[in-house]
Amino acid sequence: MSERVREIVAAHRGERGALMPILHAIQAEYGHIDPTSIPVIAEELNLSRADVHGVVTFYKDFKQQSPGRTTVRICRAEACQSVGSDALAQGVQARLGVGFGETTTDGAVSLEAVYCLGNCALGPSVEVGGRLYGRMDADRLDALLSADRSRP
Amino acid sequence: MTSPVTVYVPCDSSARSVGADEVADRISAAAASGRAIRLVRNGSRGLLWLEPLVEVLTADGRIGYGPVQPEDVDGLLASGMLDGGDHPLRLGPVEDLPWLADQTRLTFARVGVVDPRAADDYQSHGGLRGLQRAVEMAPADVVAEVTRSGLRGRGGAGFPTGIKWKTVLEAEGDLKFICCNADEGDSGTFADRMLMEGDPFSLVEGMTIAAHAVGATEGYIYIRSEYPDAVATMQVAIDSAYARGWLGAGILGSALSFDLFVRVGAGAYICGEETSMLESLEGKRGVIRAKPPIPALEGLFGRPTVVNNVLSLAAVPSILADGANAYSDQGVGRSRGTQVFQLAGNIARGGIVEVGFGITLGELVEGFGGGTRSGRPVRAVQVGGPLGAYLATSQFAVPMDYEAFSAIGAMVGHGGIVVFDDTVDMARQARFAMEFCAEESCGKCTPCRIGAVRGVEVIDKIVAGVDRADNLVLLDDLCELMTEGSLCAMGGLTPVPVRSALQHFPDDFTTGGA
Numbered sequence: 001m002s003e004r005v006r007e008i009v010a011a012h013r014g015e016r017g018a019l020m021p022i023l024h025a026i027q028a029e030y031g032h033i034d035p036t037s038i039p040v041i042a043e044e045l046n047l048s049r050a051d052v053h054g055v056v057t058f059y060k061d062f063k064q065q066s067p068g069r070t071t072v073r074i075c076r077a078e079a080c081q082s083v084g085s086d087a088l089a090q091g092v093q094a095r096l097g098v099g100f101g102e103t104t105t106d107g108a109v110s111l112e113a114v115y116c117l118g119n120c121a122l123g124p125s126v127e128v129g130g131r132l133y134g135r136m137d138a139d140r141l142d143a144l145l146s147a148d149r150s151r152p
Numbered sequence: 153m154t155s156p157v158t159v160y161v162p163c164d165s166s167a168r169s170v171g172a173d174e175v176a177d178r179i180s181a182a183a184a185s186g187r188a189i190r191l192v193r194n195g196s197r198g199l200l201w202l203e204p205l206v207e208v209l210t211a212d213g214r215i216g217y218g219p220v221q222p223e224d225v226d227g228l229l230a231s232g233m234l235d236g237g238d239h240p241l242r243l244g245p246v247e248d249l250p251w252l253a254d255q256t257r258l259t260f261a262r263v264g265v266v267d268p269r270a271a272d273d274y275q276s277h278g279g280l281r282g283l284q285r286a287v288e289m290a291p292a293d294v295v296a297e298v299t300r301s302g303l304r305g306r307g308g309a310g311f312p313t314g315i316k317w318k319t320v321l322e323a324e325g326d327l328k329f330i331c332c333n334a335d336e337g338d339s340g341t342f343a344d345r346m347l348m349e350g351d352p353f354s355l356v357e358g359m360t361i362a363a364h365a366v367g368a369t370e371g372y373i374y375i376r377s378e379y380p381d382a383v384a385t386m387q388v389a390i391d392s393a394y395a396r397g398w399l400g401a402g403i404l405g406s407a408l409s410f411d412l413f414v415r416v417g418a419g420a421y422i423c424g425e426e427t428s429m430l431e432s433l434e435g436k437r438g439v440i441r442a443k444p445p446i447p448a449l450e451g452l453f454g455r456p457t458v459v460n461n462v463l464s465l466a467a468v469p470s471i472l473a474d475g476a477n478a479y480s481d482q483g484v485g486r487s488r489g490t491q492v493f494q495l496a497g498n499i500a501r502g503g504i505v506e507v508g509f510g511i512t513l514g515e516l517v518e519g520f521g522g523g524t525r526s527g528r529p530v531r532a533v534q535v536g537g538p539l540g541a542y543l544a545t546s547q548f549a550v551p552m553d554y555e556a557f558s559a560i561g562a563m564v565g566h567g568g569i570v571v572f573d574d575t576v577d578m579a580r581q582a583r584f585a586m587e588f589c590a591e592e593s594c595g596k597c598t599p600c601r602i603g604a605v606r607g608v609e610v611i612d613k614i615v616a617g618v619d620r621a622d623n624l625v626l627l628d629d630l631c632e633l634m635t636e637g638s639l640c641a642m643g644g645l646t647p648v649p650v651r652s653a654l655q656h657f658p659d660d661f662t663t664g665g666a
Contacts, residue, residue, distance in 0.1 A: 015413075016370075018452065024377075024416055050437075058437040059418030061377050067316075077339030078534055078581070082497035082572045083525065115421060115538075115588065117378050119166050120570065121200040121495060121502025124403040130380070134169035136628030 004029070005037045009044040020054055021047060023062055032063040067110035068103040072096075072145070073127040076113045079120035088124050089113070091138045097143070109145065157234045158209035162264065164196035164349050165381040166342065172204040178225035179206070185655075187234055195350020197264030198214040198504025199251055201525075207246055210236040216243035251501065251520060256482055258468045258490050260343075260506045263350035268385055271392045274353040282472030286361045287406040294365040295321055298468060300476035302488025307333055307424075307461030308536065308565040308641075310487075310554045313468075316458060320366040323456035328370035330362045331433065331452055331459045334336060335417050335424040337376060339567030340496040343504060344462035347492075348375070348382035351466070352389035353398075356412060358465035360403060361472055362458055363410040371410060372452070374429050376417040388566035412532075421592040425640050426459040428594060439594045440640045456641050461566070463492055467663055484510035487553035495521045497534075497570035512520025514548030515570055528573035532581070532657065536565025538588050539645035541652035542581060553639070561652065563645075578657035583611045585649040600643025603634045607650065614661050627654075 004102075008025045012018045022041060026033050033056055042049045056062045096104055096111055103110040119125040122134030128144050132150050161176040162168075176191060189310040199205060205218035206228075206249050215236040217228060223243060243249060257263075266273040267625040274280070286294050299314025320328060332355065336344040348355060358373045375383050391413050393399040401409045422428045427441035430452050451457025467489065471479045480488040487509035493516055495502045500522035516640045517523070517533060524530055531540045541551075541562035550556055572581075586607030593600045610627045614620055631647035640643040654661060 017415075017433050017435035020415065020418065020432065024418070054437050055435065057419050058439075061418035075339075078584070079340045079497040079568075079570045080539060081581075081584070082570060082576065114378065114419075115592070116337055116339045116341075118336060118345040119169050120340045120342055120497065120568070121499065122166055122170055122203070123497070125169065132165055133167040134166060 001030075001034065001037065002040045005040045006044060009041060011061065013044075015149060019047070019052065023056060023059075027062060031066045035064055068107050070108060070129045071110045071112060071127075073112045073114040073117070074100075075115070075117050075119075077116040079116070080123035080125055083123045084093040085124040088126075088138060088141065092141060092145075095142065154187070156190040158190045158192060159234070160192045160194045160207040160209075162196045162263075163193035163268070163381070164203075164215045164346060165379070166200050166346070167196050167203040167205070168305050170203050170219070173444070174222040175204045175220050177224060178222050179229075179306075182225060182229050186229070189234065192267050194261045194266065195268050196245060196346060196503075197246060197252065198260065198346065199249070199501070200503035202243065205243075207234075208233055208236055208442050212236060213245040213247060214244040216249070217241045218243060230578055254520075255506050256490050256508055257506045258470050258479065258482070259354075259463055260347065260351070260504060261470065262354065266351065266424045268350050268352055269392070271396055271398075272464070274351070278473065279353055280357060281468070282469035283357050283361055283398070284404060286364055286472045287408055291321055291367060291564075294361065294472065296422060297476050298365070298471060301471045301479040302476075302486070303464060303467055303471060303479065304487070304554065305461060306463035306467070306491070306566065307426075308338075308563065312380055312566070313460060313464050316367050316448055317362065319446070320368070320456045320458050323449050325456045327370070327455050328366055328368035329368070329455055329457040330359050330368045330453045331430065331457055332359055332371070332373040332462055332465055333424065333426060333429055333459055334373050334375040334379075334382070334462045335425045335429055336379070336462070336566070337421040338539075338566055338568055341494050341537060341566045342496070343494050343567065345379050345382050346504060347466050348379070348441070349385050351384045352418040352467050353393065355386070355462060356389055356393050356398065356468045358468040359412060360408070360410050361397065361463060363461070363618060364408050364411070366456070366458055366653060368458065369409055369411065370451075370488045371412045372433055373412070373414050374417060374423070374433055376423075377419055379395050383414060383416055389590035390414065391605065416448060420594075421588075422594045422642055425642060427640070430459070437594075439596050440642075444641055463566075468530075482508035484508070484551065484553050485555055487555065491552065491564065491567050493552070493569060495569055495571070498524045498526055498573050499571045500525050509552045509553040512549055512551050513543065514545075516552070516569060517548065521569075521571065524571060524573040525575045526575075527553070528575065530571055531574040532572045532577055532608065532653075534551065534570040534572070534581075534649065535568070537568050538585060539641060539648055540565050540568075541648050542578065542656060544654065544656040561648070563648075578653040578660040579611065579615050580660075582650045582661075583608055583615075584652040585646055585653075586611060589642060589646040592663055597637070597639040597643060599634045599637040600639070600646070603630055603638075603643060604646060606630060607634075607646070611650075612662075617662075620662075
């Protein structure tokens, strides 16, 4: 893996402030940024490990562990609150048996809170497996999750 | 043989979130065995409650149908939709819809009209005229034109764009940057996203004009990761602009050289604060910088940098194309031009309303918006994002302009308006404001980092009726400290929603107590 990380770094080295694009690229390829890649990135970019670790941990998008097979993100910001996202959020937590920031024990679903998906006129907004859904309600979300789980 | 019928189905992510892709697929599939069509994936017109809004080009103009669900498609085609035929979902000529006809679309003129990925469409709808004129002008004259237009920063702070550009133009430096802040994290705002998805070339053009005006050679568009469609569309537009000589060396045959890059955020609200965004662009934690120095003098990598919001930069092409006066003719007082308002939350007709400053809050919420989606009475409206004030319906007569809003302790901000009906618990909204600040604080200054956590605790005590009077004094004191002592708007403005909720809806804070 460290060879591949070095290749990714090399591909972005010429960009200004290359660390963010590098971290995005690693995460896109592996689904997370393995802690063992941090010293490799640091060495390649001539940064301290603390610098790289600090950036990885500052941003919510960067994960140090792979999430579940499907990530469900519920918008919990004001516009979605005004059309019932709190109830939707409670329902999905109860159904999945996990809280925000957690993954179901079978590794199928990771549940995340997100503050605004930019779909504020058609809330409540939810993202399932990278796809955005508007005017979500509990039944439709249930159906989406069932469909997702039945996949291998 | 008849020529294919042009059918528009938006590719805007809001439209896609309610089934536009499926509708487009159904129309394509039906066309494969019937009449030939040319399917255009346009941006959204911004009448979001009608999405997916399908348009068909006829001799009578573009006829709209919406909201169209995939299962409606067969019926629509059977009713002669391709000839503008009658159907319960038929809306008539889209441009004649009062909701749209009553707007003044300058920045959003092409959004929903053109194919966002087609450079030819951009040019045939008036694009590039601003840049063509700008490159023939001296940089200082371009800056003067923008100053005369009265354009102020649309990101929220409302700082005059021309003054900012003048500072960068006059700054010494062999390397200067144009940075576009597309980290549109405020709940209730989506205009930046819709512009990038619906008319990306206008942002490319606006940034290129800015580059010429201040002597910059490199630009970055910092887009939040929650907007993958905007990232993809901007990248397509940039690649296409390079291919046509609208970016790169010798732009439009002039001496201007400008390179433009997209950078993607990673889920940090604070990166919408300009100095935090610059840190992030430099590959660091998005911790804010103390000002001064201002970014215009020491910005990205310490170089003179223009940092503008998407809507500020996208307004520039029309200002250069049609002159400063055409822009400043709109608006009132010191708020010139148009503002792109975004009607959001519990609203019957949500979407984009671009009109001159001076329209009242009530005209937007009750007029354009049609009240709540739930059908219940409007109780509170939050204007300007999570750091904006909660207003009561008694304030609906206030005109939307920077100064009038400032006078009532509120801000126009990025133009987002979130509507709540009478089921809202305003103590809970006040608590959320503090909670959000605690969650998203970069941690650099204590009033924000610690104050927000204490704010949640104090509001909980007030609502629970624990030493109510004392805790209200404490909350007020905390709000004062955060306002005066925070380094940036995150901690500095979080007290605004808290205090306004308490001021206008005090009863909500007593439910649990004696």
